[in-house]
Amino acid sequence: MIGISAVDLFCGAGGLTHGFEKAGLAVNVGYDIDPICKFPYQENNKAKFIEKSVENIKGIELAKHFPEGHYKVIAGCAPCQPFSNYSRRYDVRDSGKEFYHSLKWKLLYHFARLVKECMPDIVTMENVSQLQQHQVFEEFITKLKKLKYFVTFYRVNCQDYGIPQTRRRLVFFASKFGNIDLIPPTSDRHNYKTVRDTIYHLEPLKAGQSSKTDPLHQCSKLSALNLRRIRASKPGGTWRDWPEDLITKCHRKKSGKSYPSVYGRMEWDSPSPTMTTQCFGFGNGRFGHPEQDRAISLREAALLQTFPEKYQFFPSNESFAFTKIGRLIGNAVPVKLGQVVAKSILNHIQEIN
Template sequence: MNNLIILENAKMLKTNLKAVDFFCSGGGMSSGMQNSGIKILAGIDYDNTCKETYEANIKGAKFIHADVFEYKEETLEKELNLQKNDDNLVLIGCSPCQFWSIINTDKEKSSKSKSLLVEFRRFVEYFNPGYVVVENVPGVLRRKDESGLEDFIVWLNNQGYKVHCKIHNVSEYGVPQSRKRLTLIANRITDSELEPVKFEGKKLTVYDVIGEHNGFPKVPAGHKDETGFMHTVAGLKQINIDRLKLTEKNGGSRMSYANNEDLAPKCHKNDTTNFKDTYGRIWWDRQSPTITTKFFSISNGRFAHPEEDRAISLREGAVLQSFPKDYIFKTTSVANTARMIGNAVPPKYAASIGKAIIQNHTK
């Protein structure tokens, strides 16, 4: 068994696979791909506030600050010395997904994001890489005509790519979180349809990654961690602390005080059927709910700690997204950090995609 592992690692080291990560944000996808054995050449993003975080973690990669609507294929070609028809090249496009998300967002404000897949396709057509990866919310598949996904898949097929395009739950891939994601992997190197490589062993739960036994000391609401560990927790009004004190440990919900005249939120008073997750606690023995950009707030979902009277911390949210504990976040506020973490592709899921590509490439 050990010999097999050594042989597989040796194969990974010998690959010449390299990737460019469009819409890279803080580097979740790049981190996972890099850990799987694929060299990351660059990450591209319009949000320049991601630059420090990306460069601090994705060693050797270049951060390109660019608006993909204006950025030209020839510019990227020269900037990274890329070649067309390169079998070793992987182009990754994990565009912001607010427009296609089922979560209540400002659709007018995020309308520009619905065309990002079309813009990414320009680069795929120009470079004709060995592999293409797209990761996004399931809504892109449900509305594949409008999103441009269907036309893109037809084009990929016509170009000789073998295309895998399905919805996967990242909990099957070593991520301690329930999060459904659309994943497209296009491969023109072999005739194989590539799927992310599933995690061997039991699914990880919240208990497997956070808590005092995992190096997360008990802290109160409003705790500020000035170290790089960032075990920082958003503050709470006293009424919310009182609500959590009444909320059953390990998965309790606002039902504990739904009929309490003093504590029940006005919009939920005597309502025991709707929005049950709001103000709820995460379960120890389950995967966490989807970590959104608002995971630091108990009023935005089931984001209260399983037993402490607070929301989960920034580092706890990051670990539930499968970021390493030593991942560096160079951000300026709780909200900005949470947005970067919540928008990220879970690195362990990204690694499972990278492993599938590597295994195919080293056959």
């Protein structure tokens, strides 16, 4: 049996690590700067959690996590907000070196630094697909190629791999031994996993209610006005379906008319929209339940991110902050995408042996 070990940088609540473990690729340790990641990461995975910023990690420290004779894998998902459509005001190519060497990009540069210091056999990264449009990504590739890595990357439609979500991601690989091929899709538009497949079985809730058997199956409260709005919303529709008196002031302005994908319901027989850190809020996207008059619950969001139904995000005897757990879920790598990445790496290692 070939020994393979991984370290997960920016590990969050453990979506990538859990996917690796389910695929049979061991993760020894996960690093993250956010202390609330520790419980879900260690409770649901075999790996150890270390609370530490990537800025303060040295390559010699990472090297200690790899047993002698094992293939060494470093995985990471640098927080993607700087690269997303929501935060990108202009292309970095037009803004000069001073900008793209600024704080916005420092995590990706530290990731490249750790690769250079540790020289693992394989590197993988998952991020928003828009990262390809930035010069910082070109620099990242150039640095790894200078270190003699073979680089491949793919724009992945998550629906193609059994993830019930219209989520597009960039999956990056670098190997000392040759190109890593992404495994073929497991689904197509004829058998995409849907919202119905994923959350239909959960007990019904009213807005602001929580399940007595699963505290994560809890949804946010709605004001009287937003209750009227969701009752006027059609699955897959927009706020444009509402009576005039329910439409928000910002959407009546010309500048607001181009934002239809808020205050909407999901559709039972389609994948969900992309889960975000605000996916528990009715007004933050098409996060309304397909038929119940409420936003989706945190458990429903976690299931749409392909976390197992028993995945625990906080101790059962403690209360939790909605926004913090929502952030963990929305920022996570979908577990099934983690499996796809791990299987691609395992196939590659088998090919070279």
